[in-house]
Amino acid sequence: MPLAFMLGLSACQTSAPPPPSAAQINQLALDVEAAAVADMTIMNHCSALGGPSGSYAEAARESWQFANQELLTDAERLLNDSRVNHVTIDAMPYSLAAIARVHDLSVEAGEQLNLAGRSPNGQKNVCQRELTRIETETYSSLSDLPTRMALSEQAQSLTELETGVADILTRWARWPKPGRSYITLAESAKAQCTTQSRIITLDNNWPNERYAVYCGTEPVGLYECEWGTCEASTSELPERS
Numbered sequence: 532m533p534l535a536f537m538l539g540l541s542a543c544q545t546s547a548p549p550p551p552s553a554a555q556i557n558q559l560a561l562d563v564e565a566a567a568v569a570d571m572t573i574m575n576h577c578s579a580l581g582g583p584s585g586s587y588a589e590a591a592r593e594s595w596q597f598a599n600q601e602l603l604t605d606a607e608r609l610l611n612d613s614r615v616n617h618v619t620i621d622a623m624p625y626s627l628a629a630i631a632r633v634h635d636l637s638v639e640a641g642e643q644l645n646l647a648g649r650s651p652n653g654q655k656n657v658c659q660r661e662l663t664r665i666e667t668e669t670y671s672s673l674s675d676l677p678t679r680m681a682l683s684e685q686a687q688s689l690t691e692l693e694t695g696v697a698d699i700l701t702r703w704a705r706w707p708k709p710g711r712s713y714i715t716l717a718e719s720a721k722a723q724c725t726t727q728s729r730i731i732t733l734d735n736n737w738p739n740e741r742y743a744v745y746c747g748t749e750p751v752g753l754y755e756c757e758w759g760t761c762e763a764s765t766s767e768l769p770e771r772s
Contacts, residue, residue: 548677550677550681551677551678551681555674555678556609556678556681556682556685557609557610559606559673559674559678559679559682560605560606560607560609560610560682561606561610562670562673562674563599563602563603563605563606563670563673564603564606564607564610564632564696565636566670566673567599567603567606567670567696568632568633568636568637568640568696568700569636569637569639569640570595570665571637571696571697571700572636572637572640572641572644572700573640573644573658573661573662573665574588574589574591574592574595574662574665575588575700575704576641576644576646576658577644577646577658577661577662578592580646580654580655580658583655584654584655584658584659584662587658587659587662588658588662590666591662591663591665591666594665594666595665595666598669598670599669599670601683602670602671602679602682602683603670603695603696604686604692604695605682605683605685605686606682606686607692607695607696608686608689608690608691608692609682609685609686609689610629611626611629611689611690611692611695612689612690614626614628614629615628615750616628616750616752618752618753618764620702620733620741620753621702623693623694623698623702624693624694625694625698625699627743627745627750627752627753628748628750629696629699630699630731630733630743631729631731631743631745631748631750633696633699633700634703634706634731637700637706638706644657644661645657646658703733706731706732707732707733707734707735708732708735709730709732709735710732710735710737710740710756711737711740711759712740712742712756712759712760712761713730713732713740713742715759715761716730716742716744716754716756716761717730719761720744720746720751723746723751724746724747724751725746726746726747726749727746727747728744728745728746728751729744729745729746729747730742730743730744730745731743731745733753738757738758738759739755739756739757740755740756740757740761741753741754741755741756742754742756742761752764
């Protein structure tokens with residue numbers, strides 16, 4: 532075998548793989564966030580049943596936190612750094628983009644769990660199955676080690692997260708239905724948007740209501756309504772540099 536060929540083959544065999552791309556790192560963060568929202572939704576719903584299912588949900592939550600919290604924190608720091616339209620709700624900062632994503636993922640997870648449509652025994656069985664999965668699986672399986680390490684390295688230099696998916700799911704354990712002001716606000720949002728408008732109900736305590744408004748996937752703002760009159764909230768945080 533020619534020496535030049537052998538040297539070339541050796542070089543190919545020993546060359547290091549390319550580092551993870553920014554797209555791969557960001558995708559891992561999105562995958563971790565999505566898995567966390569789904570799992571937390573399941574744990575919250577099963578915990579609310581009380582009894583053995585509720586106790587198991589809390590035990591599974593401890594195992595889940597121990598196994599996944601560090602990776603989830605890294606993922607949320609990375610995603611939060613690129614999200615704009617942060618607002619203050621009840622003295623806490625939230626990203627409107629994060630609220631929309633958590634809303635959609637948690638509603639989907641709740642519909643798939645479908646506890647309301649099951650018998651008591653069916654509720655127990657589905658919670659047992661899902662909580663066992665949550666207790667034994669880890670998010671490290673979502674990607675390879677180099678990508679996880681790259682995510683961790685990037686996250687360490689970013690601002691510490693003030694509110695994450697757990698805070699959103701605690702604040703909105705159940706997403707409220709639209710209130711009386713919704714139709715008027717929807718007509719206004721439709722007129723503002725060149726793409727399809729969207730509204731997420733955050734609070735419905737007549738005469739006070741609160742909504743997040745979007746044009747497509749882009750946040751427009753937070754709207755506070757009182758006695759049917761809605762105005763854009765002035766509680767937006769300064770954009771981060």
